[in-house]
Amino acid sequence: MSDFDYAAMTGKKVLITGGLGFIGSNIAHRCVELGAQVTIQDACIEPYGWNHANIAEIKDAVHFVKGDVRNRGQLLELVAGKDIVFHMAAQVGREISVEQPELDTEINCTGTLNVLEACRQTDNGVKLVFAGSRGQIGEPVYMPVDEQHPQNPTDVYGINKMAGEAYVFLYNKIYGFPVVSLRLNNVYGPRCQMHAGFYGILNWFMANAMQGRPITVYGEGAQTRDYVFITDVVDAFVRVALADKANGEMFFVGSGVETIFIDMVKTVVEAVGKGEITHIPFPQTRESIDIKKFVVTYAKIQQAVGWTPKVDLRSGVQQTARFYEERLQQYLR
Numbered sequence: 007m008s009d010f011d012y013a014a015m016t017g018k019k020v021l022i023t024g025g026l027g028f029i030g031s032n033i034a035h036r037c038v039e040l041g042a043q044v045t046i047q048d049a050c051i052e053p054y055g056w057n058h059a060n061i062a063e064i065k066d067a068v069h070f071v072k073g074d075v076r077n078r079g080q081l082l083e084l085v086a087g088k089d090i091v092f093h094m095a096a097q098v099g100r101e102i103s104v105e106q107p108e109l110d111t112e113i114n115c116t117g118t119l120n121v122l123e124a125c126r127q128t129d130n131g132v133k134l135v136f137a138g139s140r141g142q143i144g145e146p147v148y149m150p151v152d153e154q155h156p157q158n159p160t161d162v163y164g165i166n167k168m169a170g171e172a173y174v175f176l177y178n179k180i181y182g183f184p185v186v187s188l189r190l191n192n193v194y195g196p197r198c199q200m201h202a203g204f205y206g207i208l209n210w211f212m213a214n215a216m217q218g219r220p221i222t223v224y225g226e227g228a229q230t231r232d233y234v235f236i237t238d239v240v241d242a243f244v245r246v247a248l249a250d251k252a253n254g255e256m257f258f259v260g261s262g263v264e265t266i267f268i269d270m271v272k273t274v275v276e277a278v279g280k281g282e283i284t285h286i287p288f289p290q291t292r293e294s295i296d297i298k299k300f301v302v303t304y305a306k307i308q309q310a311v312g313w314t315p316k317v318d319l320r321s322g323v324q325q326t327a328r329f330y331e332e333r334l335q336q337y338l339r
Contacts, residue, residue, distance in 0.1 A: 010245055114169075
């Protein structure tokens, strides 16, 4: 993969909150592959991406605990003795965050505080890696977006992710245990949920194409996004977890390629081999929170830990299509 030394993951005791979800489960697979002792916590709340199929191949190699980051007592038990905590549990729907702001705040703010309190009380040098979001930025003032860019979120999710990240760095400053935040762009690939369109839109479109349902695009599909493949994202998490040089830092994780939305949709249709695209007007709520253009630079994380994205959009979409051609039914629940 590179000259990065992954051997340090061997024997590490790892906790992944939200570990049955899309990104968390893929991190679990990689950590098991690298010889870590992995514990997964997941609340299994609908309508999110948790799925036992996500860990089918490694279920005997991980310890699964059904639990919620809103339960501080359970977190204290789970964090005790761990070397690394990947905090992936989140309310991830942007529209849901606007419709149910209390729920978003409970999970994304209070839940993050609970994880931080568990790390503080464990007091054994446990390292926390937090999943931040491009949603913290809002509409860019300049592009490519870098780590100095001001934060001006357009939805409750973005505000709570911004607050969660601020808590993470505050606890690092006060209590000294190591932390890293990765602000993620539009992540796609195998093990993403396929049963709802409120997040993981590329995968949702792929599910529709595979089932012969129309792919509904709001407006002309002229907005732009930075799509980054799941294996690249997992590699970023593993690298910053193992590298002391990343401690106390925040990084953007993206492809650095600005893709027009409708071009992404056409790439999905091409990979699946079928799919009918229909255009409809933006729903009012969606239009009010939608970001028109977005792309990041990954220069900072490249300099710190040598990370670069390896999988381009066409190749990543093709890999994703192959995965779901075999396993689609497991992801349509």
